[in-house]
Every structure is written in C-alpha cells, then in structure tokens.
Amino acid sequence: MNCNECLKMLSEYCDHELDKTAAREVKAHLKKCPACRQQQRLMESMIVDAMSLTRHAPSMECLLNTTGAIHKRAGMVRRTEFGPVLDFDELADYLRVDREIIGQYIDEIPSFELGGKLLFRKKSLEAWIESKETGFRLQRTEKQLHEPSGFANEPLVIGGVS
C-alpha cells in the first residue's frame, strides 16, 4: 500500500469501518510511514475538534423576533389599531377572542359580503356590542334578584371570554 491509498482510507480507518484486510494494510503502512501517521493524528484531532467547535448563539433580538413571529402566526399577538371595516381575523383581534368563537357567533354578528369575503363594519359592531351589553345587564339583574350577592361588576362575556 502506498501513501495515497492509505490516506484515501484513513477516515474509514479512524472510524473502524474498513474490512479486516484493508484495516490490516492501513495499519501496516502507518507503522512504517511517519508522514501518514502524522495525517492520522491530524484526522483524529479533527474528530475531537469538530465535536467541540464553538457553539454559536443567536442574538436576543433574533430570539425575540422569532418568538414574536411565531406568536403572531398563532394569533397570540393581537392587533390594536383597526380601520372602519374589519376582516374575519381582525374581528377576532378586535373582540379579543379566538377565531373559533367568532365562528360560533357568526350568524349573530352584523356583517356584509364583498367579493366573497365576509367583512364587518366597526360602527355596526359597536351597536351590536351595545345590544349584547344591554342583554347581559338584563340577564345579570335577573340573576341578582334570585341571588342577591354575586357578580355586580362583572364585564361583558362573549364566548366565555371576558
């Protein structure tokens, strides 16, 4: 075996992946060749060095941006500024409830359709919320008549979320 043949198989030799005959030939060559032995030591040192290469860390800004982007995707970051007309997602953010809840109340919520898209006018929503507040107030008063102590100052509830 010459040096070129030995060096070609050195990586497999270091990982004990050569068959017995090839491994024996490499071993015999390494025994008599100091230059290839040096390459073997370099290879072994590189294996250790690769495992202990610096672990780089993303910046805090990157981590915050990433978690922010994922939360936004998951609908956990709600918009706070809205135009006069809202779409479905904006409505969920506006009312601060999950999209599923909007789905449950969709027949009740004032809306109109344009180009196949369901839209909600903020002004109509405010009127609808007012009617919900009145209904809730009446319901609460009725309950208070039966149970005098209780939730006198509890807020409006839509879909179980206050």
Add this chain to the structure above:
Amino acid sequence: MTNGSHEELMLQVQRGNMAAFELLFEQYRLPVFNFLYRMVNGERGSAEDLLQEVFVKIYDARKYYEPTAKFSTWLFTIVRNHCLNFLMSRRYRQGRQTISLEAMTEEHQGKVGGTGEIGELLEQAIGRLPDEYKEVFILHAVEGMSHQDVAEVLKMNPATVRTNYHRARTILREKVGACLTRKGIKNELQ
C-alpha cells in the same frame, strides 16, 4: 442532541398547545442556529433571518407532522431544505464565490498559533466544503446525529451519507494539514 418526548410535544402543538412549541424552540434553537450559521459560512445576519423563517415554517407545517417520524429528523429536513433554497437563490443572484486555500491561509495569518489552531482552521475549512459534504459533516460530526438520522434528513441512502462524510473529512484533513504545514505548525501533532 437528546430526543426525549419531542414527538409527544409536537403532537401537543398540533392540538394547539403553544407552550409545547416554545419548549421545542428552546431545545432546538441552538442546534438549528449552529447548522444554519455554518451552512452560510458564519454570516450571522443571514443565519438569524433563516432561524426566524425556519421556525415559523415549522409552526406552519405542524399539521403535516406524523408521529411515526423522529421529530429531530423531521425538523432538520425542513431546516435543511429552507437553507438550501436560500443558498441556491443567493448563488443565482450573486454567482458562487470561490475562495482558494491560499486565500484561506492568508485570511487567518494572524489567528494561527497557540492551542486551538486546528479548530480555527477546521471551522474555516468546513465553510469551504461543497454543500453536499458540508451538511453531512455538520449534522454528523458537529451536531452528533447518527448516519441513519442524517440519511433520513437528507433523503439519502445511509451508504451515500457515509461516503460523503468520509470525503468531507478527507478534504478537511488535506486543507487543514496544508495550512498547518504552510504555517510550520507540526509540533502539536507529533
């Protein structure tokens, strides 16, 4: 990289548990970032942009995860594909940069010396590997994935992964060895 119950956490993510996704992000952000960082040759800005994009992509793809797949290999498949798309589109825009071994030696003229120079040169040499060798080397030798898992991530035959890995290591040995010889650093290895 430990796997534990990452598959179970991902199933919880599918059921809408955001805290489970945050745990997975916590566990994998460093291995994923280090893979990306080395694939883009240490360009921190690109690696950070890719990290953000890739985790949003993983979140979006949650419903496609099937528990029969090991979570780490599923995740790294997405990471690797996204990274390769980025590299390909960038090369298309800019043309591939080639840096010679000589340039590599010059670049690190002042840094070589004392302990750790092999690690330093190794890091640089990894950056110059062809992508198909680089990704195998990083996933197996740096991130500690088995050849079998690397094969699943890369959708390759395990034998091809093994071959690419040994080729990568042979190239690295040649490059690092040549740089050390050029700098006259031999004592450490004798």
